Amino acid sequence: MYTLILIRSIDKQELEVTMTQSFEIAVFEGDGIGPEIMAPTIDILEKLAFASSDYRLSFVACAAGAAHYRKTGDSLPKASLDTAAKADAILLSAMGLPDVRYDDGTEISPQIDLRKAFNLFAGVRPVRARPGDHTPLKIPQGRIIDFVLIRESTEGLFHSQGVGEVTAHEARETLLITRDVSEKLFRFAFQLARERKDTGRGPGRVTCVDKANVFRAFAFFRSLFDAEAAKHPDLIADHAYVDATALWMVQKPWDFDVLVTENMFGDILSDLGAGLMGGLGLAPSADIGLEQAVFQPCHGSAPDIAGQGKANPIAMILSAAMMLEWLGLKHDVPAMIADGQHLRDAVDAILGDTSLLTPDLGGPNDTAGVGRAVLKVLTA
Ligand code: ATP
Numbered sequence: 001m002y003t004l005i006l007i008r009s010i011d012k013q014e015l016e017v018t019m020t021q022s023f024e025i026a027v028f029e030g031d032g033i034g035p036e037i038m039a040p041t042i043d044i045l046e047k048l049a050f051a052s053s054d055y056r057l058s059f060v061a062c063a064a065g066a067a068h069y070r071k072t073g074d075s076l077p078k079a080s081l082d083t084a085a086k087a088d089a090i091l092l093s094a095m096g097l098p099d100v101r102y103d104d105g106t107e108i109s110p111q112i113d114l115r116k117a118f119n120l121f122a123g124v125r126p127v128r129a130r131p132g133d134h135t136p137l138k139i140p141q142g143r144i145i146d147f148v149l150i151r152e153s154t155e156g157l158f159h160s161q162g163v164g165e166v167t168a169h170e171a172r173e174t175l176l177i178t179r180d181v182s183e184k185l186f187r188f189a190f191q192l193a194r195e196r197k198d199t200g201r202g203p204g205r206v207t208c209v210d211k212a213n214v215f216r217a218f219a220f221f222r223s224l225f226d227a228e229a230a231k232h233p234d235l236i237a238d239h240a241y242v243d244a245t246a247l248w249m250v251q252k253p254w255d256f257d258v259l260v261t262e263n264m265f266g267d268i269l270s271d272l273g274a275g276l277m278g279g280l281g282l283a284p285s286a287d288i289g290l291e292q293a294v295f296q297p298c299h300g301s302a303p304d305i306a307g308q309g310k311a312n313p314i315a316m317i318l319s320a321a322m323m324l325e326w327l328g329l330k331h332d333v334p335a336m337i338a339d340g341q342h343l344r345d346a347v348d349a350i351l352g353d354t355s356l357l358t359p360d361l362g363g364p365n366d367t368a369g370v371g372r373a374v375l376k377v378l379t380a
Helices: 034-051 066-072 078-086 110-117 179-198 216-229 242-251 263-277 314-331 334-351 367-379
Strands: 002-009 014-028 055-061 089-092 122-129 145-152 205-210 236-241 258-261 286-288 293-295
Touching: 014 034, 014 078, 014 314, 034 055, 034 089, 034 314, 034 334, 034 367, 078 110, 089 110, 089 314, 110 286, 110 293, 122 179, 122 263, 145 179, 145 263, 179 205, 179 216, 179 258, 205 216, 205 242, 205 263, 216 236, 236 242, 242 258, 242 263, 258 263, 286 314, 293 314, 314 334, 314 367, 334 367
Parallel strands: 014 055, 014 089, 089 293, 145 258, 205 236, 205 258
Antiparallel strands: 002 014, 122 145, 122 286, 286 293
């Protein structure tokens, strides 16, 4: 939505017209530590938008998750789904509780239902670490870890979630790779590699991560990747088996630029990516489709630390930075792209001071205190 602001410049006696775009954000604060990490994130976003004359943000709370299921028998109410469908973007913290399950024993995971409902095929997981950061790796001088893992998020092995067949003697799950989703996924991956190349973030390289030497489904996946790669002769395209990728993510992660892979492989590798950064509390993500997108941290609801003020909100805050950039790019609002970058820079700035961080990063601070520290850098 656009708001027209008319400004009369008294000195020049002329009329200037500024467009302020307004965006509605559907907010799922979810379970466990979800509400705790969402609160400082919304606070930061409100202050950034308030300080900008180029965009406005409004937030609509959406009920969903395991606690909601326990209360009402519904894990993702239709009203919440409708609000999310109409919103400009979706911000989600974490959902699910280990002791609240559907009748078949599987966990409550409306975030997966949202991915399917809105065809959010591209799970984008940036992995960044500089020498001296909280990474467990020793990064050689002059190198940084800065790559993006794209996890297909609607099919693959998760296709049979909840409908796998189990008898007394065997269990069977089906992996699905479709041409339609894979083509969109690879187009997205090459477009991202091009954006990164154009902005000096990467060499313009896309690696297809699969197991094409063993499974026909992955040979099909790879052939679709190669077909898309042929349309981008200016970008580098290569392949890696998933097991070797796990090894190289530890041995030489600075060599990667954009990795694209199947849902289950991506689920596992993205936790490895979070480990490279120094923990789940630092790993943001986005699930992006052609129209809608959900921004959420890679971690779960961490019920073991819920309600204690120990949760690290940085992954959630960095996911909000990704949301600002995605909205800014989609709607051509450079100020939002710039604010996304400012937010990331503010997080980088506090990461250098352990006294500002939560216990998972060796610090004494609490969740709200980390939010305040980020805001202080932003407003300095
Ligand atoms: P899911 O299957 O829903 O992804 P999970 O079983 O992987 O969840 P998490 O909830 O992500 O588990 O938690 C894994 C561990 O990491 C827990 O010990 C938890 O306390 C810790 N953890 C996760 N997120 C955070 C955070 N934001 N701050 C601090 N610790 C966290």
